[in-house]
Amino acid sequence: MPWIVGVSGASGTPYAAAVLRGLLGAGEAVDLVVSRASRLTLLDETGISFRDAHWQDDLREWLARGADGKPGTFDVDLSGVRYWNAGDLAAGPSSGSYPAKGMLIVPASTACVAGVALGLSKDLLQRTASVTLKERRALVVAVRETPLNGQTLRHLVALDDAGASVVPASPAFYAGATHIQDLVDFVAGRVLDAAGVEHGLYRRWRGELGGGTTQQ
Numbered sequence: 001m002p003w004i005v006g007v008s009g010a011s012g013t014p015y016a017a018a019v020l021r022g023l024l025g026a027g028e029a030v031d032l033v034v035s036r037a038s039r040l041t042l043l044d045e046t047g048i049s050f051r052d053a054h055w056q057d058d059l060r061e062w063l064a065r066g067a068d069g070k071p072g073t074f075d076v077d078l079s080g081v082r083y084w085n086a087g088d089l090a091a092g093p094s095s096g097s098y099p100a101k102g103m104l105i106v107p108a109s110t111a112c113v114a115g116v117a118l119g120l121s122k123d124l125l126q127r128t129a130s131v132t133l134k135e136r137r138a139l140v141v142a143v144r145e146t147p148l149n150g151q152t153l154r155h156l157v158a159l160d161d162a163g164a165s166v167v168p169a170s171p172a173f174y175a176g177a178t179h180i181q182d183l184v185d186f187v188a189g190r191v192l193d194a195a196g197v198e199h200g201l202y203r204r205w206r207g208e209l210g211g212g213t214t215q216q
Contacts, residue, residue, distance in 0.1 A: 002029035002082065003195065004093050004103040004132070006125040009037025012107030012144040012169055013045045014067040018181075018188030019106050019142075020081075021063055021074060022199045026192075029080045031093055031100065032059070033125045036086060037109070055083045067184040086123045093128040102138030103128055106191055107169055110145050110152045117155035117162075133162050140194045142187065144169040165194040175203040 003023055007016045016038075023030050034042075039050045046065060050058045056078055066073030084091040092098040105112060105125070112125065121127040132139045141164050143156065156166050167190055171183035182202070189201035 001099045001101045002031045002080075003101050003197070004031045004033065004128055006033045006035070006103060006105040006112075006128060007038045007042075008035050008105060008107060008109045008112035008125060009041050010107040010109035010112070010144040011041060011045065012142075013038070013042045013062070014181075014184045015142060015144070015169055015187050015191075016106050017063050017065070018067070018184050018201065019104060019191050021076065022188055022192050022201055023197060024077060024080055026197050026199060027080075028101075028197060029082070031082045031084060033084050033086050033093070033128060035112070035123060035125050037111075052083075052085055056081075059083070067181040068179070073181075084124060086125055088124055089121075089127060091124050094124060094131065096131050096135045098131075100132070100137065102140070102195060103132040104140045104142070104191055104195060105129060106140075106142035106188075107144035108141045110143070110148075110155075113141065113143055113152060113155045113159065116141070116164075117158040133164065136163065138195055139164040140167055140191055141165070142167045142169050142191050167191050167194050174205060 042048055042050050048062050063076040064074050065071050115126040116129040119130050121130050160166055169187045171186050177183050185201040192199045
C-alpha cells in the first residue's frame with residue numbers, strides 16, 4: 001500500500017522533495033498529489049514547471065535538486081510513484097476503499113490546514129486528507145507558516161483532536177547541521193518519524209551534550 005503525499009502551496013518545496021526521497025529510499029510506494037498553488041511555489045523556488053503531461057520528467061528534476069538549488073544532487077528512482085491530478089475528484093485516493101497507509105501533507109499551507117480541518121474537500125488533496133481521517137489512517141500535517149494566528153491555531157488543534165499529527169516545519173540544530181540540506185532533512189525526518197517510516201536523514205539525540213559539534 002502506498003503513502004499518499006500531498007504538496008500544498010506553502011513555501012517549502014525542498015521539504016516535500018526530501019520526504020519523497022526518504023519514502024522512496026525506504027522502499028515505500030508513493031501516491032503524489034500536487035496542488036495548483038504548489039506549482040506556483042515550485043516554479044518560484046526552483047524554476048521548475050510541474051506539468052501533468054510531463055510529471056515524471058519534472059518530478060525527477062525536482063527530486064534530484066538539492067535544497068541549495070543545485071541540480072543533479074540526488075539520484076532518484078520514480079518507479080514507486082503514482083501521480084494524481086489535484087483536480088481529479090474521482091481519483092483513487094478520493095475513496096476510503098482505496099488502499100493506503102496514510103497521508104503526509106508537506107508543506108501544509110494555512111489555507112490547506114483550514115480546508116482539511118473544516119472538511120471542505122475543495123480538491124483531491126483536501127478530499128484525500130478527509131478520507132484519511134475518516135478511515136482512521138495516519139495523517140501528518142507539516143505546517144509551514146509564521147507567525148500563526150489564532151484561527152490557524154484552532155484549526156491545528158481541530159486536526160490534532162481528529163487524530164492527525166501536526167509537525168511544524170521547524171529545523172533543529174542539535175543534529176550538527178553544516179548545510180541547508182541538513183536542516184531540510186531534519187524536518188523531513190521528523191515527518192517520516194511521525195509516520196513510522198525508517199530513515200537516516202538526521203542525527204538523533206543520544207543524550208550527549210556537544211554531540212552535534214563532533215559531526216562538523
